[in-house]
Amino acid sequence: MAGALALAVLLAVASLHAEAVWLDVPQSGTKCVSEEIQSNVVVLTDYSIMYESHPYSHPTIAVKVTSPYGNTLHHSENSTVGQFAFTTAEAGNYVACFWVDSAEKGSGVSVNLDWKIGIATKDWDAIAKKEKIEGVELELRKLEVAVQAIHQNLIYLKERQVVYSTSL
Structure with missing residues (x-):
């Protein structure tokens, strides 16, 4: 049980950070990424084509983001750069x-x-300026928000474990 709790905490902490990745999208076909996210979590994403591999051409991409129930949250075509943002409903x-x-x-x-995702979306520079905090106080505020997010993730994981256990 202690190992499962340690793993849950590790996963919760890992989910608090931003993830930057490069995707190799084939000429014909689709490349998808997914993330399991709780409800009421802010998601911000920027995407752009890397032109180093295409110095003389200007290919474009299409993007579609869907929720767990299949609702389209973002759809864009003929893009070379873009962004999407949403708060998860489910x-x-x-x-x-x-x-x-x-x-x-x-x-x-x-x-x-x-x-x-989550606290990684916060603009800490703007918060520090608005609330006139810096140094140790700012770092403590970041840690407080991180602890709250970890706590919420642990509650979510515990609820999922109960649902999974009762469905067996």
């Missing part, structure tokens, strides 16, 4: 899919994806 797996939608032939594109 807990579950949120999926972002990318595909090349330009007519230019090539081997696909690389997409830089900066996916921020």
